[in-house]
Amino acid sequence: xxxxxxxxxxxxxxxxxxxxxxxxxxxxxxxxxxxxxxxxxxxxxxxxxxxxxxxxxxxxxxxxxxxxxxxxxxxxxxxxxxxxxxxxxxxxxxxxxxxxxxxxxxxxxxxxxxxxxxxxxxxxxxxxxxxxxxxxxxxxxxxxxxxxxxxxxxxxxxxxxxxxxxxxxxxxxxxxxxxxxxxxxxxxxxxxxxxxxxxxxxxxxxxxxxxxxxxxxxxxxxxxxxxxxxxxxxxxxxxxxxxxxxxxxxxxxxxxxxxxxxx
Amino acid sequence: xxxxxxxxxxxxxxxxxxxxxxxxxxxxxxxxxxxxxxxxxxxxxxxxxxxxxxxxxxxxxxxxxxxxxxxxxxxxxxxxxxxxxxxxxxxxxxxxxxxxxxxxxxxxxxxxxxxxxxxxxxxxxxxxxxxxxxxxxxxxxxxxxxxxxxxxxxxxxxxxxxxxxxxxxxxxxxxxxxxxxxxxxxxxxxxxxxxxxxxxxxxxxxxxxxxxxxxxxxxxxxxxxxxxxxxxxxxxxxxxxxxxxxxxxxxxxxxxxxxxxxxxxxxxxxxxxxxxxxxxxxxxxxxxxxxxxxxxxxxxxxxxxxxxxxxxxxxxxxxxxxxxxx
Ligand SMILES: Cc1cc2nc3c(=O)[nH]c(=O)nc-3n(C[C@H](O)[C@H](O)[C@H](O)COP(=O)(O)OP(=O)(O)OC[C@H]3O[C@@H](n4cnc5c(N)ncnc54)[C@H](O)[C@@H]3O)c2cc1C
Ligand SMILES: Cc1cc2nc3c(=O)[nH]c(=O)nc-3n(C[C@H](O)[C@H](O)[C@H](O)COP(=O)(O)OP(=O)(O)OC[C@H]3O[C@@H](n4cnc5c(N)ncnc54)[C@H](O)[C@@H]3O)c2cc1C
Numbered sequence: 086x087x088x089x090x091x092x093x094x095x096x097x098x099x100x101x102x103x104x105x106x107x108x109x110x111x112x113x114x115x116x117x118x119x120x121x122x123x124x125x126x127x128x129x130x131x132x133x134x135x136x137x138x139x140x141x142x143x144x145x146x147x148x149x150x151x152x153x154x155x156x157x158x159x160x161x162x163x164x165x166x167x168x169x170x171x172x173x174x175x176x177x178x179x180x181x182x183x184x185x186x187x188x189x190x191x192x193x194x195x196x197x198x199x200x201x202x203x204x205x206x207x208x209x210x211x212x213x214x215x216x217x218x219x220x221x222x223x224x225x226x227x228x229x230x231x232x233x234x235x236x237x238x239x240x241x242x243x244x245x246x247x248x249x250x251x252x253x254x255x256x257x258x259x260x261x262x263x264x265x266x267x268x269x270x271x272x273x274x275x276x277x278x279x280x281x282x283x284x285x286x287x288x289x290x291x292x293x294x295x296x297x298x299x300x301x302x303x304x305x306x307x308x309x310x311x312x313x314x315x316x317x318x319x320x321x322x323x324x325x326x327x328x329x330x331x332x333x334x335x336x337x338x339x340x341x342x343x344x345x346x347x348x
Numbered sequence: 349x350x351x352x353x354x355x356x357x358x359x360x361x362x363x364x365x366x367x368x369x370x371x372x373x374x375x376x377x378x379x380x381x382x383x384x385x386x387x388x389x390x391x392x393x394x395x396x397x398x399x400x401x402x403x404x405x406x407x408x409x410x411x412x413x414x415x416x417x418x419x420x421x422x423x424x425x426x427x428x429x430x431x432x433x434x435x436x437x438x439x440x441x442x443x444x445x446x447x448x449x450x451x452x453x454x455x456x457x458x459x460x461x462x463x464x465x466x467x468x469x470x471x472x473x474x475x476x477x478x479x480x481x482x483x484x485x486x487x488x489x490x491x492x493x494x495x496x497x498x499x500x501x502x503x504x505x506x507x508x509x510x511x512x513x514x515x516x517x518x519x520x521x522x523x524x525x526x527x528x529x530x531x532x533x534x535x536x537x538x539x540x541x542x543x544x545x546x547x548x549x550x551x552x553x554x555x556x557x558x559x560x561x562x563x564x565x566x567x568x569x570x571x572x573x574x575x576x577x578x579x580x581x582x583x584x585x586x587x588x589x590x591x592x593x594x595x596x597x598x599x600x601x602x603x604x605x606x607x608x609x610x611x612x613x614x615x616x617x618x619x620x621x622x623x624x625x626x627x628x629x630x631x632x633x634x635x636x637x638x639x640x641x642x643x644x645x646x647x648x649x650x651x652x653x654x655x656x657x658x659x660x661x662x663x664x665x666x667x668x669x670x671x672x673x674x
Contacts, residue, residue, distance in 0.1 A: 098487070098623050098624070098627075099623060102486045102489070102490075103490075104485075104486075104490055104492065108492060108494075122605070179464065180455065180458075180465070181458060181459065181462075181465075207605065208604070208605070210604060211486075213468070213485070213604065213627075214451065214467050214468070215448060215451055215452070215467075216451055216452070216454075216455040216458075216465065216467060218452075219423050219424075219427075219452045219455040219456055219459075220455050220458070220459055222424075223424070223455075223456060223459040223460075224459070226535055227535065228424075228535055228536050228537040229423065229424065229452075229537060230537050231423070231448075231452060232448060244540070248598050248599070249448060249449060250447060250448070250449075250545075250552075250553075250554065250599055250607065251544060251545055251599075252421075252542050252543060252544045252545060253542070253543045253545070254421070254539060254540075254541065254542045254543075255539075255540040255541040255542075256422075256537045256538065256539055256540060257537065257538055257540050258536065258537040258538065262537070267605060268605045269598070309464075309497075310458070310462070310463065310464025310465070310496065310497060310498045311464040311465070311466055311494045311495065311496050311497065312494065312495045312497055313492055313493070313494050314480070314493050314494065314495050315491075315492065315493035316490060316491070316492045316493075317490065317491055318489060318490055319484065319488065319489055319490060319491050322635070322649060322650075322651055324651070325650060325651055325652075325653070326651070326652050326653065327642075327647060327650070327653040327654075327655065328652075328653070328654055328655070329642070329654075329655040329656065330654055330655060330656025330657070330660065330661055332660075333664075334638075334654045334656045334661045334664070335660065335661045335662065335663070335664020335665035335666075335667070335668060336664060336665070336668050337654075338636065338638075338652065338654060338661065338664075338665040339664075339665045339668035339669045339672065340668075341636075341652050342580075342613070342636075342665075342669070343669075343672060345634060347558070347612060347613045347634060348580060348669060348672075348673075
């Protein structure tokens with residue numbers, strides 16, 4: 086089985102994340118990491134690959150120079166190869182443009198041998214739209230089995246279980262297909278010493294839009310269907326009250342809620 | 349009033365049997381503010397029972413999609429059907445409630461129609477003939493405004509973001525039946541099994557005006573959290589620790605990998621305030637936190653913080669509120 090796993094480099098969510106005047110994420114802080122939820126995607130890809138001898142897992146990222154770290158992290162976890170699409174024209178892409186670029190890169194990986202499965206995380210912890218998996222599947226004309234809490238491949242078909250707000254579902258589709266996995270799907274492995282050493286010997290292949298045959302005018306800010314026209318840090322909450330319970334805090338809470346007309 | 353839209357505003361009419369979800373009335377309120385005719389798209393049966401509510405909200409036309417069966421639950425066939433309706437109706441905007449399923453549907457519509465899509469919006473308005481959406485990002489610490497520059501603008505609005513209001517004058521909704529056939533074979537997922545969760549007696553978490561949430565500090569005993577939620581007529585939420593422990597269903601999880609809530613009032617008890625959790629509740633109106641550790645990060649964002657034991661504070665507050673309510 087050949088599996089491509091999509092990994093995104095995002096600002097560390099524990100850091101102070103900011104937006105620039107252009108409404109774009111400031112990505113030069115140096116405190117970026119592999120999107121935590123993509124660790125679940127890598128783990129799922131590795132586990133599925135382990136069920137089928139001779140499988141290959143290719144990690145794919147689209148992003149600025151720092152994004153190589155995300156690809157490297159996937160290699161350390163055990164991915165066999167990595168591809169990094171690096172091109173200034175990609176900056177400012179919306180979901181659809183990002184999907185176009187990822188799809189072109191996956192087709193290129195597919196030229197060396199068919200790709201059976203594309204695995205993504207459930208959301209990137211910066212954009213957090215959870216739109217990309219569906220957009221990418223549509224670009225590649227693959228069935229999308231999203232938000233998998235469980236995933237299995239058997240007899241040329243993939244089957245997932247997912248927990249939605251109002252229902253629990255089981256979906257299945259013949260391969261090739263795209264799956265997005267949630268943080269419930271597995272417990273991501275921590276790269277061990279052997280994995281870290283092995284990753285050093287692996288190369289991250291860097292590709293540009295020209296390599297992929299993608300017209301720069303269709304992506305990035307130029308191709309975006311939405312435009313950020315304003316971005317501002319939200320004011321910190323004022324008039325905050327902190328009380329220590331002296332046996333009457335519950336009464337104070339009730340009074341606060343009544344006074345604020347919240348009941 | 350700025351330049352009008354050229355075509356109608358289409359609203360996805362999420363429903364449970366024949367009752368539209370409360371958030372749909374919010375979408376319809378936003379849709380009317382655009383000054384263009386308001387249309388709805390309805391999947392499956394039950395529309396007759398909802399027509400009164402839709403008339404009260406000023407819906408002029410309802411496109412009823414039949415023939416999809418279970419596939420109506422999947423983003424690709426449902427999104428393709430909505431794209432078809434939007435194209436036929438020459439819609440200028442499509443509004444949906446921002447849930448995981450609807451965000452996927454909206455994405456599919458975007459792929460099919462080349463529409464720009466903004467999800468998780470808190471507000472939407474028409475400015476100079478353009479659809480502008482507002483959204484809070486980065487765990488509620490930033491606000492952004494996005495203009496959709498395509499002829500069809502798709503916006504997924506979070507439930508509870510705006511106040512639903514009835515139309516100034518009721519309409520007489522025309523029902524138009526649209527029959528779509530699920531697209532071909534092969535490249536689609538099939539729904540093997542679907543088990544609806546029994547509806548809770550409490551309000552839906554994502555739509556509730558009041559949410560009381562419990563974390564590890566409950567140690568598995570949610571009775572105090574539930575009691576306060578019931579006095580306030582609110583929904584019960586939880587942290588991932590609590591859902592992972594199996595103390596409460598996974599659908600109660602608030603946060604980046606769970607439900608995003610923005611109620612008028614959020615009360616968190618025995619919750620430390622990890623950034624993953626904050627991402628799902630920081631945009632709430634008023635935040636109350638009860639935690640025995642004064643150093644808990646949740647206090648940094650709480651309007652009203654109480655350092656104390658949730659098992660004494662919550663029941664006392666519930667009893668007092670009951671007394672005041674008489
Ligand atoms: C705060 C913020 C809000 C935004 N809102 C919108 C919006 O409403 N509409 C819109 O069209 N665009 C929006 N964008 C732009 C959008 O985030 C980017 O286009 C992004 O590349 C894809 O979306 P996502 O990060 O939300 O990914 P998600 O859909 O949340 O990510 C799901 C999975 O897709 C994969 N993936 C995503 N991006 C990459 C990548 N670059 N390389 C490899 N794999 C990847 C990962 O496996 C990830 O787990 C927003 C961006 C930001 C920063
Ligand atoms: C990729 C990823 C995604 C995640 N997504 C989510 C998500 O969507 N939602 C989410 O919630 N978490 C999520 N998490 C987990 C998150 O990081 C935290 O671990 C979690 O939110 C902590 O839950 P908690 O506050 O209940 O527990 P803790 O952090 O253990 O806090 C318990 C608190 O209870 C207090 N306490 C104990 N006893 C009492 C008492 N008797 N009275 C009052 N206070 C008491 C303690 O002082 C403590 O502050 C995610 C983690 C990862 C890595």
